[in-house]
Amino acid sequence: MNRFIKDTALSLGFDACGIAKADFLEEDAVYLRSWLNEGRHGDMHYLERNFEKRTDPRLLVPGCKSVVVTLLNYFPDEEQISTAPQIARYAYSAIDYHTIIKEKLALLEQKLVEEYGESIVAKDHQHIFVDSAPVLERRWAERAGLGWIGKNTLLISSQLGTFTFIGVLMINAETEYDTPMVEHCGKCTRCIDACPTRALAPREMNARRCISYLTIENKKEIPEEFLPLLSNRMYGCDICANVCPWNKKWAHPHHEQALTAFPGMLNWTAETWQNMTKEQFNAAFRYSAVQRAGYKKLMQNIRAANNLQSSARH
Ligand code: SF4
Numbered sequence: 549m550n551r552f553i554k555d556t557a558l559s560l561g562f563d564a565c566g567i568a569k570a571d572f573l574e575e576d577a578v579y580l581r582s583w584l585n586e587g588r589h590g591d592m593h594y595l596e597r598n599f600e601k602r603t604d605p606r607l608l609v610p611g612c613k614s615v616v617v618t619l620l621n622y623f624p625d626e627e628q629i630s631t632a633p634q635i636a637r638y639a640y641s642a643i644d645y646h647t648i649i650k651e652k653l654a655l656l657e658q659k660l661v662e663e664y665g666e667s668i669v670a671k672d673h674q675h676i677f678v679d680s681a682p683v684l685e686r687r688w689a690e691r692a693g694l695g696w697i698g699k700n701t702l703l704i705s706s707q708l709g710t711f712t713f714i715g716v717l718m719i720n721a722e723t724e725y726d727t728p729m730v731e732h733c734g735k736c737t738r739c740i741d742a743c744p745t746r747a748l749a750p751r752e753m754n755a756r757r758c759i760s761y762l763t764i765e766n767k768k769e770i771p772e773e774f775l776p777l778l779s780n781r782m783y784g785c786d787i788c789a790n791v792c793p794w795n796k797k798w799a800h801p802h803h804e805q806a807l808t809a810f811p812g813m814l815n816w817t818a819e820t821w822q823n824m825t826k827e828q829f830n831a832a833f834r835y836s837a838v839q840r841a842g843y844k845k846l847m848q849n850i851r852a853a854n855n856l857q858s859s860a861r862h
């Protein structure tokens with residue numbers, strides 16, 4: 549079954565697939581509890597919900613025995629022009645990656661049902677997860693042998709680097725499991741040193757200081773202290789990924805047609821972004837991950853990223 553699942557996942561366009569035994573994530577439960585107690589999640593209160601389910605998939609999905617984890621490479625072959633305010637690479641595509649991966653996972657599930665019968669997944673229950681709060685996807689990817697969690701808190705795949713989307717399919721069958729990968733960060737601290745807002749400590753993220761949080765999840769204005777540190781980022785941040793030597797070694801352009809950017813967007817200048825109307829925003833980002841910020845927040849970010857915030861406020 550292990551081989552069948554992996555071959556099917558690869559045939560559907562995923563770049564890697566691994567399988568882990570569904571189990572209680574004891575160490576993560578202890579860490580997550582103290583992380584939440586210290587308020588490091590900022591305004592992301594949804595992370596406080598479903599605590600028990602988040603650390604034990606058997607409580608999340610009735611009958612769950614195995615966690616199938618897939619990776620989809622999103623490293624683009626073309627970048628935004630460097631003088632424009634920057635979007636994190638994962639959000640380049642005109643179609644939100646959640647949609648793309650969920651469709652692929654649904655096809656994977658369908659093939660498994662055809663091969664092993666309907667009882668392989670929990671009936672009338674969610675068992676597909678993409679970047680969703682109740683599942684610690686990076687930990688499951690590590691347990692499924694797909695990579696390790698680096699000091700930048702990202703999954704580092706030994707085939708793809710860190711620019712991957714993680715998808716999870718919980719199944720109600722036992723199979724052979726993959727061996728978790730050992731960590732290869734060693735003494736390197738490049739990501740920690742490069743983070744402009746000092747959001748990172750080894751394998752620990754203070755979300756309230758991270759540019760990704762400040763430009764997307766934080767719905768208020770970005771606090772004054774962070775404005776000079778945004779490094780021209782308007783939606784998310786790739787700095788701690790860009791400096792990782794494993795990305796220099798392993799990251800390579802994806803082959804997924806569905807991840808194509810809105811036509812011309814990568815060539816928009818700073819001026820184009822600053823003058824973007826709501827209609828233009830909707831035309832370009834109606835189905836994209838950038839919708840998560842919304843037009844108003846994105847325009848605030850653009851002004852902040854370009855250090856135009858003072859003129860906007862006075
Ligand atoms: S994404 Fe940017 S701000 Fe956040 S931890 Fe990485 S380098 Fe720091």
Ligand code: SF4
Pocket residue numbers: 698699700701732733734735736737738739740791792793794
């Ligand atoms: S930059 Fe260095 S420390 Fe950070 S994740 Fe990459 S290898 Fe690990």
